Amino acid sequence: MGTHPDSLDIDIPGLDAQFIGGCWHRSHERLIDVISPTTEEAVARVAPPTRADADDAVLAAREAFDRGPWPWLPVSERVAVCARLCDALEKRLPAMNRAWAFESGATLAHGEMINSGAGVSVWRGALDTALRIAFEEDRGEVLIAREPIGTVLGILTFNGPIVLMGMKIIPALLAGCTVIVKHAPESPLTSRLIADAIDEAAFPPGVLSVLAADTPVTQHLVGHPGIDMVALTGGTAIAWTW
Numbered sequence: 001m002g003t004h005p006d007s008l009d010i011d012i013p014g015l016d017a018q019f020i021g022g023c024w025h026r027s028h029e030r031l032i033d034v035i036s037p038t039t040e041e042a043v044a045r046v047a048p049p050t051r052a053d054a055d056d057a058v059l060a061a062r063e064a065f066d067r068g069p070w071p072w073l074p075v076s077e078r079v080a081v082c083a084r085l086c087d088a089l090e091k092r093l094p095a096m097n098r099a100w101a102f103e104s105g106a107t108l109a110h111g112e113m114i115n116s117g118a119g120v121s122v123w124r125g126a127l128d129t130a131l132r133i134a135f136e137e138d139r140g141e142v143l144i145a146r147e148p149i150g151t152v153l154g155i156l157t158f159n160g161p162i163v164l165m166g167m168k169i170i171p172a173l174l175a176g177c178t179v180i181v182k183h184a185p186e187s188p189l190t191s192r193l194i195a196d197a198i199d200e201a202a203f204p205p206g207v208l209s210v211l212a213a214d215t216p217v218t219q220h221l222v223g224h225p226g227i228d229m230v231a232l233t234g235g236t237a238i239a240w241t242w
Contacts, residue, residue, distance in 0.1 A: 008043050008102055010095045012192050015046050018053045019195035019210040021060030022203055027053075034188055037105040046188040049211040051220050054180075057209035058226040061151040061178040064206030071148045071176035079130050081203055082173050086123050088197035089165065093120075096162055099189035104159055115162040123166030130174040148176030150228030153221055157233050158184035165194065168231045173207070177229075182221060183212040184234075 016031060017024045027047035034044040064070055070078070089096075097111030106114075137144040152172045156164040161183055172179050183191035195210040213221065222230055 010098050012189050013196045014192045018049050020057050021206040021209055036102045043102050049213045049217055051217055054217050054221045057180045058224050060206035061180055062226045065151050065178040070204050070207050075130055075135060078174055079127055081201060082170055083127055085197060085201035088200040090120060092193050092197055096190055096193045099193055103187055103189055119163040119166055122163060123170045126166055126170045151226060152177045152179045152229045153182055153227045154179055155182045155232045155234050158186035161187050161190050178207050181210045182218060185212055185214045188212040
């Protein structure tokens with residue numbers, strides 16, 4: 001377990017597609033190689049997302065936020081859907097750890113520690129916290145309402161995409177936001193397994209999209225007028241755009 005696996009040997013959905021608005025959409029883009037940094041060999045071929053895919057994801061997220069029902073659901077119902085997502089993610093942890101090893105060069109043992117350990121703890125903690133937060137607080141003459149900000153672009157890193165699902169994406173969903181999960185271009189396999197988990201969780205249409213986009217497409221998303229908030233962990237090429 002402390003070494004790098006010899007072969008990918010897992011089924012990854014949607015290699016020739018993008019997950020936009022809760023559905024897989026077949027891509028017309030030329031497939032590109034996924035290169036393992038450990039062996040410098042191609043381990044899979046995937047379709048890269050385009051600016052048009054980014055626009056479609058923002059449109060779907062805006063429709064889902066502005067017209068509902070996600071932001072209007074009781075917190076308990078959002079928690080129930082997000083709990084299904086956590087269950088689906090945990091079921092895929094062995095596959096995600098393996099895919100992540102090939103994308104990042106990490107060992108399986110490191111994936112078990114970061115993803116199966118810290119990741120599960122973080123997103124389960126988010127579920128528990130959401131049930132204890134007072135989204136409305138009556139202070140006599142003043143009513144304080146904690147409302148979702150809108151459509152969130154959650155930018156994840158190549159070296160921690162699974163645990164960051166619990167730190168960024170699930171809390172935003174629990175708050176009632178719609179979300180575009182923007183993975184690093186080095187995470188095209190892990191991102192598709194996460195999208196598969198989202199698909200199984202059955203969110204309302206439009207609430208979630210998953211794109212493992214490169215810098216130009218990410219810069220387009222960051223500057224998109226339909227995005228209300230950017231949650232960034234990454235480099236200066238994207239931060240300066242914002």
